[in-house]
């Protein structure tokens with residue numbers, strides 16, 4: 032039987048710490064951290080954004096190799112066509128199609144209609160010879176589609192964070208390093224952020240409920256408090272418990288340069304990094320936003336064990 036490519040997709044709502052978790056996992060020996068790979072077509076190939084290594088993806092030797100290998104060159108990729116087909120994955124609520132009698136069949140044929148996605152993962156694997164590809168595209172629908180592809184063996188980490196911490200982070204102006212333009216990461220008010228938190232988390236649970244052995248729920252706060260233990264749990268989950276990790280102590284990692292296509296600016300962090308809980312929101316988020324966020328995410332908030 033042909034070997035499938037192992038993919039670890041981190042799903043959930045943005046600002047949950049997926050980039051730093053992805054980066055730490057990607058620094059395990061023979062693992063590859065690709066960042067948010069759904070964005071490689073639009074933001075990297077079309078808009079020429081920066082790779083995690085500091086040059087644009089179009090100039091990055093690593094990605095040149097990947098696209099030469101899988102697509103006979105970056106310029107041969109029909110980005111417009113791919114983006115047209117990918118549009119569907121930006122509407123999370125369409126995941127509910129799975130409830131219909133023909134739902135699963137529909138998603139399978141949809142996944143197969145975008146062979147470029149699988150080709151990208153296969154090419155990364157052929158170029159890197161890695162054991163696992165880490166993808167931090169957090170759309171639950173995207174992760175589910177990956178799992179329907181014949182040559183990928185997909186595991187899903189459902190990463191949850193206190194929605195009030197996310198609401199605080201989502202309000203902040205955050206600069207995305209870029210070669211040519213001043214770019215800020217998309218911001219959300221507490222109401223919108225909370226609604227999306229509900230949708231993303233419920234969908235992640237729903238889409239993976241029939242595939243429980245490939246699904247693991249992790250809390251950001253647990254990862255940030257006990258990072259080494261959490262990473263070991265994840266390695267067990269994907270049957271890679273022997274992998275060497277970048278930990279230099281229980282709470283510190285040594286991160287090397289990566290080739291993440293897109294993600295939070297923390298993907299550019301290298302060297303020795305101390306991992307700790309970011310709970311600035313507890314003192315800085317105003318009472319109104321705290322209330323909005325708490326009311327809008329209840330009862331899921333309580334089910335996930337947040338006060």
Ligand SMILES: [Zn+2]
Nearest residue numbers: 082084091290
């Ligand atoms: Zn690069």
